[in-house]
Amino acid sequence: LWDDTLAYVRERVPRQVFETWFAPIRLEALEDSGAKIVVPNKFFGDWLGEHYGDLLGDAIARVRGGPKVDVSFTIEKPRLEESEQSGEVVGTVPKGTVAPRGRKHAHLNPKYTFGTFVVGGSNQFAHAACMAVAEQPARAYNPLFIYGGVGLGKTHLLNAIGNHVAERTDLRIAYVTTEQFTNEVINSIRYDKMIDLRRRYRNVDMLLIDDIQFLAGKERTQEEFFHTFNALYEAHKQIVVTSDRFPKEMPDIEERLRSRFEWGLIADLQAPDVETRIAILRKKSEDEGVTLPEEVVQFLANNMKSNIRELEGSLVRLGAYSSLTAQPITLEMAKTVLRDVIGDKKKIIALDDIQEAVSARFHVKIADLKSRRRSKTLVQPRQIAMYLCRELTDASFPEIGRHFGGKDHTTIMHACKQVAKALEADATLRATLETLKEHITRG
Ligand code: ADP
Ligand code: MG
Numbered sequence: 001l002w003d004d005t006l007a008y009v010r011e012r013v014p015r016q017v018f019e020t021w022f023a024p025i026r027l028e029a030l031e032d033s034g035a036k037i038v039v040p041n042k043f044f045g046d047w048l049g050e051h052y053g054d055l056l057g058d059a060i061a062r063v064r065g066g067p068k069v070d071v072s073f074t075i076e077k078p079r080l081e082e083s084e085q086s087g088e089v090v091g092t093v094p095k096g097t098v099a100p101r102g103r104k105h106a107h108l109n110p111k112y113t114f115g116t117f118v119v120g121g122s123n124q125f126a127h128a129a130c131m132a133v134a135e136q137p138a139r140a141y142n143p144l145f146i147y148g149g150v151g152l153g154k155t156h157l158l159n160a161i162g163n164h165v166a167e168r169t170d171l172r173i174a175y176v177t178t179e180q181f182t183n184e185v186i187n188s189i190r191y192d193k194m195i196d197l198r199r200r201y202r203n204v205d206m207l208l209i210d211d212i213q214f215l216a217g218k219e220r221t222q223e224e225f226f227h228t229f230n231a232l233y234e235a236h237k238q239i240v241v242t243s244d245r246f247p248k249e250m251p252d253i254e255e256r257l258r259s260r261f262e263w264g265l266i267a268d269l270q271a272p273d274v275e276t277r278i279a280i281l282r283k284k285s286e287d288e289g290v291t292l293p294e295e296v297v298q299f300l301a302n303n304m305k306s307n308i309r310e311l312e313g314s315l316v317r318l319g320a321y322s323s324l325t326a327q328p329i330t331l332e333m334a335k336t337v338l339r340d341v342i343g344d345k346k347k348i349i350a351l352d353d354i355q356e357a358v359s360a361r362f363h364v365k366i367a368d369l370k371s372r373r374r375s376k377t378l379v380q381p382r383q384i385a386m387y388l389c390r391e392l393t394d395a396s397f398p399e400i401g402r403h404f405g406g407k408d409h410t411t412i413m414h415a416c417k418q419v420a421k422a423l424e425a426d427a428t429l430r431a432t433l434e435t436l437k438e439h440i441t442r443g
Contacts, residue, residue: 001027001030001060001063001064002027004063005027005056005060005349006022008059008062008063009022009052009055009056009059010022011386012055012059012428012431012432012435013052013055013431013434013435014435015246015248015439017052019246019248019262021044021047021048021051021052022052022416023262024039024040024296025037025038025039025048026038026046028074028317029376029427030060030064033389034069034070034071034072035057035060035069035070035071035072036072036073036074037056037071037072037073037074038073038074038075039073039074039075039076040075040141040265041207044073044125045073045074045075046073047125048095049071049073049353052431053071054246054427054430055428055434056071057069057070057071057228057427058427058428059428060258061081062347070107075443080160082378092106092204092245092247095387095434105183107176107280108159108162108163108166108173108175109155109159110163111191112156112157112158112159112160112163113153113160113163113164114127114130114131114134114160114163114164116283116287117153117157117160118276118279118280119276120272120273120275120276121270121273121275121276122152122269122270122271122273122276123152123153123269123274123276124272125267125268126146126148126153126157126267126268126269127157129141129144129265130144130146130157130158130160130161130240130267131164133161133238133240134160134161134164134165137165137169137171137205137206137237137238138205138206138236138238138429139148140265141264141265142233142236142238142239142263142264143229143233143238143239143240143241143260143263143264144238144239144240144241144259144264144265144267145240145241145242145243145247145262145264145265145266145267146158146240146241146242146243146267146268146269147242147243147245147246147266147267147269147305148244148267148268148270149244149269149271149308150269150307150309151245151306151307151308152269152272152284152304152307153268153269153308154210154211154242154243154244154269155210155211155242156299157242157269158175158208158210158240158242159175159208160354161206161240162175162206162208165206167377171201171205171206172204172205173205173206173208174200174201174204174205174206174207175207175208175209175210176208176209176210177209177210177211177214177217178210178211178212178213178214179211179214181209181221181225182214182215182218182221184197184199185220185221185224186220186221189220194224196349197222197224198224198227198228198432201228201232202228202231202232202235204232204237205237205238206237206238206239206240206241206438207228207232207237207238207239208240209225209239209240209242210242211242211243211244212241212242212243212253212408213243213244213250215250215253215257216250216251216252217252218402221252222254222257223416224259225257226254226256226257229257229260230260231264231402233260239264241261242263243261246257246266246268247261247262251442257386271305271306271307272305272308274301274305276304277300277301277304277305277308277311278297278298279300280308280311280312281297281300281301281311281315282297284312284315285297285315285319288315288316288319289430290315290318290319290322290329291328291329292315292318292329293329293330295330295331296318296329296330296331296334299335300334300336300338301315301330303338303342304341304342310341313341314338314341316402317337317338318333318334318337318338321333321337335360349392349393349440349441350393351389351393351395351399351403351442352388354385354388354392354393354440355369355370355385355403355441357388357436357440358381358384358385358388358436359385361381361432361436361439362377362380362381362384364377364378364381364382368382369381369382369385370404370405370408371405372405380422382404382415383415383416383418383419384419384433385404386400386404386411386415386416386419387415387416387419387420388411388433388436388437389403389412390412390416391437392437392440392441396409397409397410397412398412400412
């Protein structure tokens with residue numbers, strides 16, 4: 001039953017959502033009163049309940065047959081054996097003797113701490129996972145795999161873990177980019193120093209490795225990393241990896257290595273929502289001593305959506321410009337100084353893209369979407385397509401009507417209302433639409 005339930009869910013949520021939120025859970029008990037599901041921690045349960053509780057209840061009900069099921073979450077009890085062992089490892093590191101060495105070799109960026117990281121909806125899960133690992137190395141999640149697009153805070157969080165641990169413990173920490181690691185492997189081969197390299201990496205308590213996607217295609221380095229990984233993992237040492245891709249999306253990395261990345265927890269960083277962008281701008285401008293008028297904050301937050309590094313870069317540029325010209329920052333100045341970065345980069349979604357995506361998702365022809373045929377299998381996909389056109393573009397009702405074979409604007413309005421109503425009642429439909437939207441907006 002559980003496998004079927006998961007299969008049902010898998011078809012209805014984006015793959016990454018499934019891997020992150022559904023792969024780690026299991027069904028503990030199913031009674032008439034409800035289903036009990038085991039999750040790794042409280043935060044996980046809260047999030048899952050809020051976002052996908054309905055869908056889960058729905059899925060179980062459909063697979064089992066019968067009325068909708070209430071879902072509750074319980075937290076996974078730590079496996080005793082494991083925590084005892086890792087406790088021992090952490091405990092036996094003699095205090096005061098290893099710290100200087102650990103720090104010297106850590107190469108951590110002191111600016112990237114949890115204190116300077118702004119938490120919002122788009123990154124709170126990754127942040128919580130990193131905090132858990134920093135508080136309890138090798139006991140919370142191992143390995144921890146952080147993934148997310150460029151400039152969303154992977155490197156920052158990885159350093160934050162290192163800094164947190166370095167401040168509070170004497171654990172030996174190695175922070176390394178995959179590029180550095182690759183160079184070290186190459187040099188070790190060239191100068192016959194492989195044993196040194198192995199000793200160096202296998203003696204740490206915590207390995208933080210950044211941008212692991214760069215291992216793609218580098219067989220020898222992968223091999224070396226694989227053995228390092230195994231040695232550390234078996235010794236209950238913490239490993240944290242970042243990547244701009246999901247393990248399964250790295251085809252040039254050996255399967256045995258990819259599957260290891262999935263042993264622990266995979267946490268993703270999403271593009272920040274507008275509140276988070278504003279919070280980041282306020283915090284950074286304060287930290288940098290730049291006075292940013294509210295309208296400039298709004299302007300930046302509304303125009304730089306996908307990348308926190310760019311957001312930060314704009315702030316720095318504005319600050320520099322303002323101090324060089326000895327003028328206060330204004331909206332006018334922001335528009336001039338940043339015109340090259342802000343230009344019209346927004347992806348324009350065409351009505352055709354939407355029709356295409358809907359046609360593929362529901363296996364109906366585009367011509368049928370535009371037709372007047374009223375067969376059952378056509379009506380809902382057609383209405384969904386119309387609804388998405390309204391939602392994802394600036395097109396007016398009459399424009400959309402023209403694009404659907406010359407329909408009246410009232411038909412489109414009616415369709416939008418119907419879909420909105422259906423969405424309220426149907427969690428599965430909501431999930432389907434989310435996936436579709438993601439598909440369309442990503443192109
Ligand atoms: P990535 O490694 O994912 O490409 P970085 O960690 O280098 O991204 O982040 C890019 C820049 O944005 C860094 O300067 C980082 O400090 C900043 N940044 C990212 N996320 C946040 C956040 N949530 N709060 C504050 N600064 C952030
Ligand atoms: Mg990075």
